[in-house]
Amino acid sequence: MIGAIADDFTGATDVAVAMRRRGLRTVLYFGLPPQGSEPPEHDAVVIALKTRTIPKADAVARSLRALRWLRAHGAARQVYFKYCSTFDSTRDGNIGPVLDALADAMDVPLVAMTPSSPEHGRTQYNGYLFVGDVLLGESHMRDHPLTPMTDSYLPRLLEAQSAYRSGVVTLGQVRGHAVEQRLAELREHGVRYVFVDALEDSDLEVSGRALAGARLVAGAAGLAGGLAAAHARAEGGEPPAPDPFGPAAVLAGSCSARTLEQVAVMIEAGRPAYRLDALADRDPASLARGALAWYDRLPPGTGAPLIYSSLEPVALRRVQQALGTERSAGILEQALGAVARGLVERGVTRVISAGGETSGAVVSALGVPGGVIGAEAARGVPWIHTPNGFSLLLKSGNFGEPGLLLEASR
Structure with a gap:
């Protein structure tokens, strides 16, 4: 079994679907699996953490707990640390501190990686990352x-x-099939971390084959897919998955340019929309009650609604200046989580979430332990069928075409 540790929830779904797409039966857990739980039949397990921007000591501790669980449940072949394809981190971490801790715990002298994910427009050349x-x-x-x-x-x-x-x-070394030779040379020179260039999916396939025997690898979903292809057992395409069904609702918290486009498409299409305004009401519970009261008043047949806190850059800066970046984000994440819980209580069975932090808040509020990876609504954006009786679509801020939220919620 391959075990993956992801530093946010949408990134976890991204790497899980990359593995499923190559034929691996993939199970996703949000946070550490409940004590005593055993995953269904699988080839890969992904544990979604929310460690990208928390204090680095906490990120390290949570990542090591995930590693212990994976190794205790059979991830003896390979562990994959998944970070964002834009290498999201600060000067202090958390990618470096977590990698150091995982490599030390596994006694791994060299870790190969790349954030390259060509299908998402992320490529690496000569060690430089392009968007x-x-x-x-x-x-x-x-x-x-x-x-x-x-x-x-x-x-x-x-x-x-x-x-x-x-x-x-x-x-040149990748395309000359000299990855393993170059890694051995760098290891002899005391290098511990190695970034492997990739401009196309075929480059990641080459690296995946070269790294199939490595005990610890890191990167974005692109390299995870290359590794999964090297390990794949299934033949004849993807495993079947049920289609999600029932009432839908969209929750958007990301302020990325693509999510703002997707929110605008929903509004222009005439979908009912409600914006959470942290400046008008700084109490998350009160914000959520207002949104749910609005939802309850919607007439039948208006289409799946949108509840959002996404803002254009100028408006976002105004909120952050008034409340502080962390406080404003915390208010809105808590509110969106409470809204998600209220929607499910009202019978919503398809919850669509836009944004990594938003998705983490939604999953936590709903108490979802995990689920089986299903079909993709967009490349790298799969439905997750939970044991709780509803399905989730967790979209990273920058993912999907402009019409994704509208189409997924039809």
Whole structure:
């Protein structure tokens, strides 16, 4: 079995579906699995944590607990640490501290990785990370409110967070099938972390084969897919999955440009929409009650509603200046979680969440232990069929075409 540890909930679904797409039966847990639980029949287990932006000591502790669970339940072949394809982190962590702890715990001298995910427009060349056609440090991630990325050279970014040296396997070495040789050379020179170039999915397939025997690997969903292809047991395509059904609702908290587009498409299509305003009401419970009261007044046949806190950059800065970044985010996440719980109590069976932090709040509020990965509503955005009787679609802020939220909630 392959065991994966993801640093946020939407990233976990992304890596889980990358494994499922290659034919691996994949189970996803939100947080550590309940004590005494045993996963259904599977080839891969993904544990979704919410450690990307919490204090690094807490991130390390939670990641090590996940590692212990995975190893106790059969993840002897390989462990995969999944981080975002834009390498979201601060100068202090949390990618470096978590990697250091996992590698030390597993006694692994060298860890290969890449955030490259070509299908999402993320590629690595000569150790530099690109978002579309621009360097990471020149992309929209430069102004991220929690993890602003102002540098694009991955070894330098990681060395600022870790006591160990980092190196690069170049694209020429990947395409020359010299990955293993280069890794051995770097290990001899005292390098612990190695970023492997990839511009296309075929590059990730090559690296996946070269790293199939590695005990600890890290990166985004792209490399996870390459590894899964190397390990795949299933033949003849994806395993079947039921279609989600029943009343739907959309909750959006991400302020990414793509989520703002998706919110606008829903509103322009005439879907009922309600915005949570933390400046007007700073009590999460009160905000949630207002949204649910609005939902209760909706006439039949209006279509799946949208409840959102997503804001354009200028409006977002105004809220953050008035309340503080952490406080404003906390108010809205708690409110959206309470709204999700109220919607399910009212019979909603399809909950669609936009944004990593929002999705974490929703899953926590609903008490969902995990589920089986189903079909994708968009590339890298799968339905998750929970044992609680409802299905979840957890969308990372930047994922999906503009019409995703509208189509998924029809």
